[in-house]
Amino acid sequence: MADLVPLIGPARSIVKFGLDAFSNVSRVGIKQILKQAGLEEKPITPYEIGFMIAPRINAVGRLEHAIDALRLLCTNSPEKAFRLAEHLGDLNKNRQNLVEKSVKAAREMLLNEKQAQQANFYSATCDEALIKKQDYITLAGNKNLAASVNISNNKTKRADLQTPTCDDNIVQEKDSIALGGFAKTHASGIVIPKLVILISNHWNEGIIGLIASKIADEFYRPTIIITKSNNHYKGSARSISGFDITGFLRSLKKYLIDVGGHAQAAGFTIEEKQLKDFVKFAQKKANKLLTEKDLEPITKADLKIPINFINLSLYKLLTLLEPFGIGNPRPTFYSEAELVDAQIFGKTHTHLKLLVKNPDSKSTPLEMIYFNKADLFPQLARGQTIRIVYSINLNRWNGKESLRGIVRIV
Known part of the structure; x- marks a missing residue:
């Protein structure tokens, strides 16, 4: 597991x-x-x-x-x-603290050209890097949806969600990160290559796989993280669906000392003198292999279902399919729901808690948890209709049990 x-x-x-x-x-x-x-x-x-x-x-x-x-x-x-x-x-x-700091540094390296240059981040240049205007997707911000958030004594951030009063309050179905074309454009306007490669002399070798995983998940790009290890450099890679990262690296084995792994993750060793050529030809090869469709993340749901059909009886039936994991994923559902309330929570105020109910009904609201998505909070409003893909689990706390949804995407 x-x-x-x-x-x-x-x-x-x-x-x-x-x-x-x-x-x-x-x-x-x-x-x-x-x-x-x-x-x-x-x-x-x-x-x-x-x-x-x-x-x-x-x-x-x-x-x-x-x-x-x-x-x-x-x-x-x-x-x-x-x-x-x-x-x-x-x-x-x-x-955990080291990974958090290292991921932050890697993210800044990726989004900040000056920091990337200082950290020996080699980026292949290519005419294909030009993205047409229509390929950009911008943050769907709306000043009318902005909510006041107060933080004191590490208490939960809570939403004073405003009720929409005009058509402008409809949040567009767009993410803050654009997908498509040769590269994905972040809200900051930074163009991100199809294959992300970040190099530093300071990352701990034992966590570079975790860094790669976090970056790959956020930007939906095959990601390679490389750090210095004694007289060589060690690399760890994580991939996206449909792109065999180990096979890809083995096709570049003339630059590597060794490589191993499986379709979604790999590790390798490389000499410093090979780094520049490796990055150049790896990104060039990735540009040819990865299509626009490959770089569009797809979230699948097993069943469309009204929120008020989610109950303990359904949960108990689903437990007959356990254990869930890779190869036997937990069933996911798609629902259209009305947002009753929202709040930001967690020690670092990074998670989002939603209360949703079936539209046009007086059903009991269902709690939903959306991990690491507190940045979506300003786009939410009470009474708003949202579409959710989620799974359900049983929350046990202080001797009590209650159902809650774990959100995949809103």
């Missing part, structure tokens, strides 16, 4: 019965991980493995040495298990 193995065939059976075994786990190391992650006596799903348990185990290998993770899993000493689990938890927090 942590390495994105498809949950089909024997792998699906291993995961299903392995998750069931967590309730009877006897290893003190695993018990301590569960305790420090706040998962004691709670159901363990692929989500908890992928986002709460595995990152703790992986963090020590990324930032120090993986031997401590092995020691934690093998020890019979409760005291040693507690100490090692605590250390892994602290390292995971450090890893």
